[in-house]
Amino acid sequence: MVVGAAVVVATAVVVGAVVVVGAEEGDDELHAAAISAVVIRVAIINRRLFKRDLMVVTLCEAFGMRIIRLHVGRKSDSCQHRVVETVKVTFVIEDAMPNRWVGPDITPKLLELASTGGRCEAGGQAVMSSATYPNHASFITGLRPIDHGVMVNRVWTGGEFVGSESIGPIGETIFEAARRAGMSTAALLGDHKLVGVTGAHVADVHWPPEGVRPDVELDEFRYALNQAVIDAYDAHHPGPGAVDLTVVHFNDPDTACHLHGPDSPEARERMRLTDSDLGQLLERLRPEWEDTVVIVVSDHDQETVWGEGFDLAEEFSRKGLPGIVEPEGTCALIIDGPDTATLMGLDGVDGALVLDSTSTLVWGPEGQVFGQWYDFLHGAHGGPRCREQVAVVGGGHPVVAELADALNHRRPSAVDWAPTIADLCGFDLSGATGRSLLSRSALVNRPAASPEE
Numbered sequence: 001m002v003v004g005a006a007v008v009v010a011t012a013v014v015v016g017a018v019v020v021v022g023a024e025e026g027d028d029e030l031h032a033a034a035i036s037a038v039v040i041r042v043a044i045i046n047r048r049l050f051k052r053d054l055m056v057v058t059l060c061e062a063f064g065m066r067i068i069r070l071h072v073g074r075k076s077d078s079c080q081h082r083v084v085e086t087v088k089v090t091f092v093i094e095d096a097m098p099n100r101w102v103g104p105d106i107t108p109k110l111l112e113l114a115s116t117g118g119r120c121e122a123g124g125q126a127v128m129s130s131a132t133y134p135n136h137a138s139f140i141t142g143l144r145p146i147d148h149g150v151m152v153n154r155v156w157t158g159g160e161f162v163g164s165e166s167i168g169p170i171g172e173t174i175f176e177a178a179r180r181a182g183m184s185t186a187a188l189l190g191d192h193k194l195v196g197v198t199g200a201h202v203a204d205v206h207w208p209p210e211g212v213r214p215d216v217e218l219d220e221f222r223y224a225l226n227q228a229v230i231d232a233y234d235a236h237h238p239g240p241g242a243v244d245l246t247v248v249h250f251n252d253p254d255t256a257c258h259l260h261g262p263d264s265p266e267a268r269e270r271m272r273l274t275d276s277d278l279g280q281l282l283e284r285l286r287p288e289w290e291d292t293v294v295i296v297v298s299d300h301d302q303e304t305v306w307g308e309g310f311d312l313a314e315e316f317s318r319k320g321l322p323g324i325v326e327p328e329g330t331c332a333l334i335i336d337g338p339d340t341a342t343l344m345g346l347d348g349v350d351g352a353l354v355l356d357s358t359s360t361l362v363w364g365p366e367g368q369v370f371g372q373w374y375d376f377l378h379g380a381h382g383g384p385r386c387r388e389q390v391a392v393v394g395g396g397h398p399v400v401a402e403l404a405d406a407l408n409h410r411r412p413s414a415v416d417w418a419p420t421i422a423d424l425c426g427f428d429l430s431g432a433t434g435r436s437l438l439s440r441s442a443l444v445n446r447p448a449a450s451p452e453e
């Protein structure tokens with residue numbers, strides 16, 4: 001080997017951890033080639049190792065094998081460094097998929113994925129309000145609603161409420177952070193407004209373009225059907241090996257739960273079909289499975305609703321109370337309203353949560369929605385009863401075991417996925433306030449977690 005003495009010292013660590021995929025047992029020539037390549041590679045990246053505690057090393061095709069997986073360890077008194085090869089992350093959101101309906105009858109593909117990794121059986125936790133856009137903004141920034149500004153689906157500008165898709169979240173998104181680190185991203189989103197809500201136009205590939213409702217088959221609420229999202233993946237995604245981070249949103253369960261109720265046979269059938277759609281997506285990842293980490297979540301649950309909408313603005317007006325009311329399903333956001341004691345004394349208010357000096361969320365008894373009532377409505381969300389999220393990890397990459405182990409010990413919040421993805425891909429998202437699921441391990445790329453930075 002033509003290597004310097006300093007590198008040879010590191011070689012002992014490298015050799016012990018090398019895994020050669022595709023090599024025959026006892027194929028000495030192939031193993032020797034792999035080890036030499038690793039040493040040279042380490043020498044090349046050595047300078048960068050001191051700067052970052054997560055490095056990406058990929059050795060492909062050079063020795064007639066598909067890929068070499070390796071972990072390079074270097075322990076010091078203060079910090080452990082590790083090098084892993086390319087990680088390709090696919091983050092899937094199944095909108096409103098109830099964690100309580102995850103099971104062999106309805107979600108066999110999801111459970112098959114979980115069998116390659118793991119699942120938080122108690123489920124993840126939505127941020128409040130348990131609406132779609134606040135949680136997607138948290139998924140993508142690792143920030144709470146009071147930080148990214150999307151507390152309900154529409155954002156208060158100081159003078160009016162406007163759709164959060166026209167503003168986007170405050171704070172850096174995983175699309176921006178990945179781009180800054182020279183990584184590639186893609187977003188294929190069944191709810192076209194999520195392009196604006198998540199700032200996905202920054203991604204190298206985003207669909208539908210500019211968040212305009214696409215000319216594809218739409219569901220009852222005029223969102224793209226899951227199949228259209230998969231067709232868009234086939235048409236626009238450059239392939240699982242070519243993109244570092246892919247975000248996919250399947251909308252179908254949300255529409256079905258709103259129309260039929262989350263526990264209805266009709267909704268469960270749409271969940272079953274969505275699981276089959278997930279299976280189709282996973283098939284597309286198979287060629288790069290050894291590099292792949294798949295995370296599947298839902299953004300919120302739904303609850304069965306009935307009766308009429310509760311008009312809190314009318315109640316304020318009747319009692320001469322101040323405040324601007326924005327209904328959001330089974331909760332409502334109040335701007336510059338009464339204190340919580342006053343709110344809790346009102347009919348139709350069972351709970352209140354102060355978000356900041358101007359904003360308070362309230363929710364009511366089971367079955368009650370705020371604002372306008374629609375006769376077709378049988379399911380809704382927004383309040384604390386709908387916070388449970390699906391939380392599943394899988395894939396062929398060795399780091400999946402670490403993620404799965406973390407899910408055995410804690411319930412992830414919606415804000416935890418962005419820093420987890422940042423750690424997996426190896427880019428910095430230091431502004432996030434969520435906690436990476438890899439924070440217990442050395443596979444951390446966040447400055448706060450590394451005493452050397």
Ligand SMILES: [Zn+2]
Binds near residue numbers: 096
């Ligand atoms: Zn949703």
